[in-house]
């Protein structure tokens with residue numbers, strides 16, 4: 001599809017550490033992935049696997065404070081996001097890369113009208129008058145299908161439902177025509193029926209505006225629905241990256257395999273609902289070797305060695321030390 | 333949910349039903365009713381205050397007229413006091429005629445000065461109001477600035493220093509602060525005049541110079557309280573999701589602080605400002621005395637020494653009315669500032 005294009009964002013060896021009682025503890029490390037223009041990358045993994053930390057560090061919200069540090073590169077339109085200064089960061093945020101967060105109920109400022117909040121983000125990046133910005137805000141609200149946007153622009157957030165607030169946040173995100181959107185579990189806090197509407201809206205926005213998107217989720221079903229490519233995170237690392245169809249058809253890493261096996265539709269095809277025993281390690285006790293090994297049923301003694309994410313075919317990478325030799329064991 | 337927290341979405345579908353209608357705003361009558369309730373509450377409070385202030389005369393032991401007139405008073409003086417207090421009539425009649433006078437601006441005649449109390453109070457009021465206004469402006473400006481400084485530098489040196497200063501400010505009585513300022517800035521360094529007052533109409537510069545030290549003394553505790561409130565509410569606000577949203581839109585730290593954080597922090601701050609204004613009015617009594625400012629506070633203290641009951645009653649009544657008005661205004665401002673309460 002978009003294989004020929006150069007990546008819009010190319011993250012390499014991203015590592016975010018925090019000072020934990022005087023020792024540097026990596027929350028995420030050796031995170032590398034890329035996103036091409038117009039492409040949607042799903043970032044999947046269990047709670048605590050480092051999805052938000054990765055996204056936040058790209059936006060400059062993580063790794064820059066006291067007691068945190070950051071290394072690696074994140075090439076985006078000729079710049080390294082991890083090395084922008086405050087001013088560059090502010091002019092990038094909401095303008096070239098926008099972000100939508102998980103909690104629509106708390107993500108809007110209760111003291112300001114929503115139209116004003118959207119317009120405020122427009123006026124930071126575009127030289128327009130307050131009145132023009134307000135018009136543009138109303139347009140953006142229209143675009144995300146908020147009914148009677150002109151009237152609703154003068155409402156306060158508490159006058160909106162959760163789904164409507166998420167629409168407002170999406171309107172905010174697209175108001176400056178960014179080339180990339182990071183959506184961190186944008187539907188997790190919403191009712192199931194509303195989730196579907198918001199996903200449909202995001203899909204529509206990304207197609208209409210040619211947005212590249214990093215879509216963070218727990219939900220493999222959502223990945224199948226809206227993502228082109230997929231990066232699976234486990235314990236602060238990406239364990240597998242690749243095209244969604246190829247990965248679903250033949251997962252290369254045992255962890256991905258287990259995640260997919262847990263999906264009801266796939267599980268029923270395989271005849272069982274399978275789960276991974278144990279729980280993921282905390283950043284303070286990540287194993288030195290393969291981090292999934294303690295929970296992996298294909299583990300060998302050699303799995304104690306450090307791992308790297310290796311490209312196994314164009315556009316597909318795998319971190320499993322056993323490559324795909326573990327697969328034969330699955331059939332038995 | 334499932335053990336690993338991985339779940340599967342239902343198939344995507346186009347939105348079928350229209351989004352839920354927005355919650356309606358509370359109709360205007362709600363606002364009127366809540367303002368009405370507050371006015372009623374203030375009026376009731378006023379009645380309670382008049383009863384209390386009137387009751388002050390009952391606290392005087394023995395024959396109030398004799399003890400008020402003091403030693404060696406002429407029978408005429410005692411009789412005059414007796415008439416003024418309306419002694420001999422039932423208490424409720426005394427109360428109503430006194431209240432009636434109060435409502436018409438008649439606060440009685442001073443036992444000592446033999447002039448209308450209202451004239452005495454009115455001549456002193458500009459001093460006290462200048463002082464209080466000065467002090468509250470200083471407290472608001474410096475308290476909030478210091479609070480913002482600590483909130484944005486939490487745990488760092490600037491925050492620690494500011495917090496130490498404000499803790500001292502809260503713990504130190506205002507007359508103590510006043511005396512230290514007086515010793516340092518007037519007696520030692522001769523920067524400000526030590527005592528006295530010049531009306532603004534005579535010499536604005538001198539008026540200002542005479543008020544600086546007493547205003548600082550009076551403002552210290554209120555400013556410190558405001559620093560604390562600002563620090564705690566602004567640093568809480570800065571950690572909210574909606575601040576992150578604003579930063580993700582590209583808003584600068586400064587914009588977020590001055591526009592978003594301040595507006596969100598305004599309702600609790602307004603409450604503290606209101607309360608501190610009331611406290612500060614009470615504190616002005618002592619501070620005026622320390623700096624020999626001829627204000628209402630000094631008048632009150634003197635009236636105690638002179639057993640000049642009508643003046644004392646007038647001052648207490650005046651102060652209570654200020655507090656009632658301040659509370660009413662604070663409530664109203666809180667309502668206006670808070671969009672969820674606003675109708």
Ligand SMILES: Nc1ncnc2c1ncn2[C@@H]1O[C@H](COP(=O)(O)OP(=O)(O)OP(=O)(O)O)[C@@H](O)[C@H]1O
Nearest residue numbers: 018027045046047048049050051052053054282283
């Ligand atoms: N500011 C922080 N300070 C210390 N540790 C943090 C901080 N933020 C995140 N962590 C830790 O980093 C790890 C990764 O967290 P992260 O929020 O990225 O997980 P996630 O994959 O987004 O999970 P979820 O699906 O629950 O959102 C977790 O162990 C978390 O406790």
Ligand SMILES: [Mg+2]
Nearest residue numbers: 051052053184
């Ligand atoms: Mg997260």
